[in-house]
Amino acid sequence: MSDSPRWEQSPFMKSARREPTPCTPVWLMRQAGRYLPEYRSLRRQVPFLQLCKTPSLCAEVMVRTVERLGVDAAIVFSDLLVILEPMGFPVEYTAGEGPIFPHPICTAQDVDRLRELESVAELEFVLEAVRLTRSALPGHIPLIGFAGAPFTLASYLIEGQGRSNFHRTKWLMYSDPGAWQALMDRLARAVGRFLNAQIQAGAQAVQLFDTWAGCLGPEDYRRYVLPFSRAAIQAVDPAAPLIHFTTGNPALLPLVREAGGQVIGVDWRVRLDQSWRQIGYDRAIQGNLDPAVLLTNPDLIRRRVQEILQQAGNRPGHIFNLGHGVLPETPVENVLALVDAVHQLSARSSSPI
Amino acid sequence: MSDSPRWEQSPFMKSARREPTPCTPVWLMRQAGRYLPEYRSLRRQVPFLQLCKTPSLCAEVMVRTVERLGVDAAIVFSDLLVILEPMGFPVEYTAGEGPIFPHPICTAQDVDRLRELESVAELEFVLEAVRLTRSALPGHIPLIGFAGAPFTLASYLIEGQGRSNFHRTKWLMYSDPGAWQALMDRLARAVGRFLNAQIQAGAQAVQLFDTWAGCLGPEDYRRYVLPFSRAAIQAVDPAAPLIHFTTGNPALLPLVREAGGQVIGVDWRVRLDQSWRQIGYDRAIQGNLDPAVLLTNPDLIRRRVQEILQQAGNRPGHIFNLGHGVLPETPVENVLALVDAVHQLSARSSSPI
Numbered sequence: 235m236s237d238s239p240r241w242e243q244s245p246f247m248k249s250a251r252r253e254p255t256p257c258t259p260v261w262l263m264r265q266a267g268r269y270l271p272e273y274r275s276l277r278r279q280v281p282f283l284q285l286c287k288t289p290s291l292c293a294e295v296m297v298r299t300v301e302r303l304g305v306d307a308a309i310v311f312s313d314l315l316v317i318l319e320p321m322g323f324p325v326e327y328t329a330g331e332g333p334i335f336p337h338p339i340c341t342a343q344d345v346d347r348l349r350e351l352e353s354v355a356e357l358e359f360v361l362e363a364v365r366l367t368r369s370a371l372p373g374h375i376p377l378i379g380f381a382g383a384p385f386t387l388a389s390y391l392i393e394g395q396g397r398s399n400f401h402r403t404k405w406l407m408y409s410d411p412g413a414w415q416a417l418m419d420r421l422a423r424a425v426g427r428f429l430n431a432q433i434q435a436g437a438q439a440v441q442l443f444d445t446w447a448g449c450l451g452p453e454d455y456r457r458y459v460l461p462f463s464r465a466a467i468q469a470v471d472p473a474a475p476l477i478h479f480t481t482g483n484p485a486l487l488p489l490v491r492e493a494g495g496q497v498i499g500v501d502w503r504v505r506l507d508q509s510w511r512q513i514g515y516d517r518a519i520q521g522n523l524d525p526a527v528l529l530t531n532p533d534l535i536r537r538r539v540q541e542i543l544q545q546a547g548n549r550p551g552h553i554f555n556l557g558h559g560v561l562p563e564t565p566v567e568n569v570l571a572l573v574d575a576v577h578q579l580s581a582r583s584s585s586p587i
Numbered sequence: 588m589s590d591s592p593r594w595e596q597s598p599f600m601k602s603a604r605r606e607p608t609p610c611t612p613v614w615l616m617r618q619a620g621r622y623l624p625e626y627r628s629l630r631r632q633v634p635f636l637q638l639c640k641t642p643s644l645c646a647e648v649m650v651r652t653v654e655r656l657g658v659d660a661a662i663v664f665s666d667l668l669v670i671l672e673p674m675g676f677p678v679e680y681t682a683g684e685g686p687i688f689p690h691p692i693c694t695a696q697d698v699d700r701l702r703e704l705e706s707v708a709e710l711e712f713v714l715e716a717v718r719l720t721r722s723a724l725p726g727h728i729p730l731i732g733f734a735g736a737p738f739t740l741a742s743y744l745i746e747g748q749g750r751s752n753f754h755r756t757k758w759l760m761y762s763d764p765g766a767w768q769a770l771m772d773r774l775a776r777a778v779g780r781f782l783n784a785q786i787q788a789g790a791q792a793v794q795l796f797d798t799w800a801g802c803l804g805p806e807d808y809r810r811y812v813l814p815f816s817r818a819a820i821q822a823v824d825p826a827a828p829l830i831h832f833t834t835g836n837p838a839l840l841p842l843v844r845e846a847g848g849q850v851i852g853v854d855w856r857v858r859l860d861q862s863w864r865q866i867g868y869d870r871a872i873q874g875n876l877d878p879a880v881l882l883t884n885p886d887l888i889r890r891r892v893q894e895i896l897q898q899a900g901n902r903p904g905h906i907f908n909l910g911h912g913v914l915p916e917t918p919v920e921n922v923l924a925l926v927d928a929v930h931q932l933s934a935r936s937s938s939p940i
Contacts, residue, residue: 400879401879401882401914401916404877404879404880404882405879405882405883408879408880408882408883408887409883409884409887448856450856451855451856451857451858451875451877452856452857452858452861453858453894454877482835483836483837483856484836484837484838485837485838485856485857485858485861486856502804503801503803503804503805503836503838503839504804504805504838505804505805505806505838508805508838522804524757524804524807526753526754526757526758526761527757527761529754529757529758529761530758530761530762531762534761534762541806561754563754
């Protein structure tokens with residue numbers, strides 16, 4: 235038996251390093267979420283933010299989900315926006331409305347209200363969730379930490395909410411490049427610190443979510459986003475592979491790659507083969523089934539999984555995932571069918587059984 | 588003087604035919620809209636649908652807008668969804684909520700409730716708006732007719748509204764290809780008939796709006812959308828150039844071109860030069876400023892116009908437009924600055940003044 239922990243040789247970690255695997259690893263964004271009856275039942279007793287701040291529950295939710303689904307990786311149960319509370323912007327969750335910042339950033343002056351994240355002490359509940367999840371997970375299952383990318387966090391701070399047309403964000407970005415830089419620099423430093431703290435607490439890999447960057451064109455991304463995402467990524471311990479995920483605009487992918495990440499996460503708006511070619515085969519790729527396919531039936535899911543696996547070919551370095559999170563109305567049996575299909579259809583006949 | 592009407596030699600029509608022009612033509616989606624004080628004032632007296640159904644007002648609104656802005660083309664004042672009323676789905680507008688279908692298509696059986704558009708008689712108000720606008724416009728200004736593309740109309744019918752994640756639409760599309768085909772065939776025939784009727788009533792060009800197609804990946808677009816958009820486009824009189832506009836996913840552009848259209852409309856998510864190369868130089872291109880840029884100031888607008896014109900190069904066949912409609916909060920002076928900037932910065936020094 236080797237000295238390295240068992241997760242180091244897991245299919246997920248091998249694929250992140252572009253090493254061959256017996257079958258394609260799969261995990262799902264929002265794999266522990268509202269589509270699961272046991273999660274809904276827990277949430278009837280515990281509000282979302284309270285759940286995020288109770289490390290033992292976070293660990294329990296994720297460990298049970300990984301067991302139930304048979305996925306190849308866990309992700310710490312948390313929320314993109316908790317990082318903003320110690321920076322002076324506590325998020326509120328209203329039923330059915332999603333996250334709200336009651337006092338968003340409206341002017342360049344408001345940027346000063348965002349404090350530097352000097353320490354991760356106030357995010358201890360996330361780090362404890364990482365530790366408890368890690369220690370409760372089977373040794374062969376890697377744990378992923380995560381943070382929102384600077385642009386996505388800035389959008390929430392400026393729009394005050396998630397579902398948006400991003401006009402206010404673009405207005406500030408275009409009108410006051412100095413204020414924008416101050417805002418994005420502060421967020422980039424915070425994101426780097428937070429991801430490193432999660433790695434130190436026991437995460438084997440991290441994912442940077444730039445959920446809203448797809449509202450921008452390539453030139454805007456290059457000017458206003460790329461330098462800050464790159465700074466955040468370069469601050470992260472390279473021993474833990476970083477998955478750089480964006481959604482909403484395939485034309486950004488070469489620039490997302492330029493910003494960094496050993497693994498590039500892509501959504502369903504582009505073919506996996508085409509996007510991998512554009513990104514470059516010196517990076518691993520994660521994706522990219524449309525979550526809406528999981529609303530249908532196991533036969534269709536299997537056909538769609540097969541198409542994506544065929545596009546990935548026999549090239550090492552593909553981590554199967556959806557192009558975005560599991561939808562709340564998804565039948566659990568369809569998620570199970572997906573995980574089975576990925577494992578079965580990707581099994582390499584040349585590998586020892 | 589030649590026998591052909593003056594609009595035939597307008598910069599807009601020449602660019603649609605990829606002929607050289609003295610300067611780049613510009614018009615704006617939603618150029619007659621809520622950002623104009625006189626339009627808001629009219630709308631305080633006349634509800635939106637009533638305005639759409641009053642041809643004299645439609646003509647007045649558009650002719651005044653074209654005069655005020657100095658744009659190079661008019662578009663008939665109407666709405667994407669009026670075509671659905673004679674097909675059995677009357678739209679309702681609620682303040683602030685946008686269009687609503689109170690009884691959307693929920694099941695495959697519901698598709699039967701969508702009637703064939705046997706005649707355009709019930710859309711006479713649109714055709715009369717075309718005639719009145721054409722006769723009131725200066726002879727050198729071409730008039731554009733329009734319709735929603737089959738997928739975008741289907742999405743509204745199934746989601747019951749515009750702002751959506753399109754999960755219901757995808758569910759029907761994936762789960763019941765037969766019902767989907769019946770729905771899309773019926774819509775494609777209706778769209779073709781309606782666009783031809785607008786051309787016969789006096790429109791010099793038409794635009795097909797596939798506003799929501801960007802929620803799909805390339806394989807879904809190819810299977811479930813392309814054949815029906817192509818059928819609609821092939822039914823249209825080729826003497827009137829057709830602008831095929833989509834938004835939200837640059838990876839679809841080669842397929843949008845395949846579906847047809849002498850002019851391909853692109854949004855700001857992709858560079859104009861890159862998208863034109865992908866589409867092919869045997870098509871004209873329309874686009875592609877981010878409407879959010881119009882919220883800023885004339886200096887920035889001018890710089891952004893310059894960047895897009897540089898990307899278009901000296902190749903004939905570029906029609907300047909936004910990547911989507913003018914935003915309601917846009918200052919009118921910024922729209923005027925945009926139109927001026929396009930005309931000034933694109934003026935070919937070699938052309939007679």
